[in-house]
Amino acid sequence: MSCGQLKRLKELEKENQRLRRAVSDLTLDKLILTEAAKGNF
Template identity: 75%
Template sequence: MGTKQLKELKGLQKENDRLRRAVSDLTLDKLILSEAAREND
C-alpha cells in the first residue's frame, strides 16, 4: 500500500468516525424526543 493510499485510508477512517458520532447523536436525540412525546400523551 502506497503513502497516498494510506493517507486516503486515514482520511476515510476519520470521516467514518465523524459520521458515526453524528448518527449516534441523532439517534440519542430521536430517543429523547420519542420519550418526551410518550410522556405528553
C-alpha cells in the same frame, strides 16, 4: 500500500468516525424526543 493510499485510508477512517458520532447523536436525540412525546420525562 502507497503513501497516497495510506493517507486516503486515514481520511476515510476519520470521516467514518465523524459520521458514526453524528448517527449516535441523532439516535440519542430521537430516543429522547420519542420519550418526551409519550410524556415519559
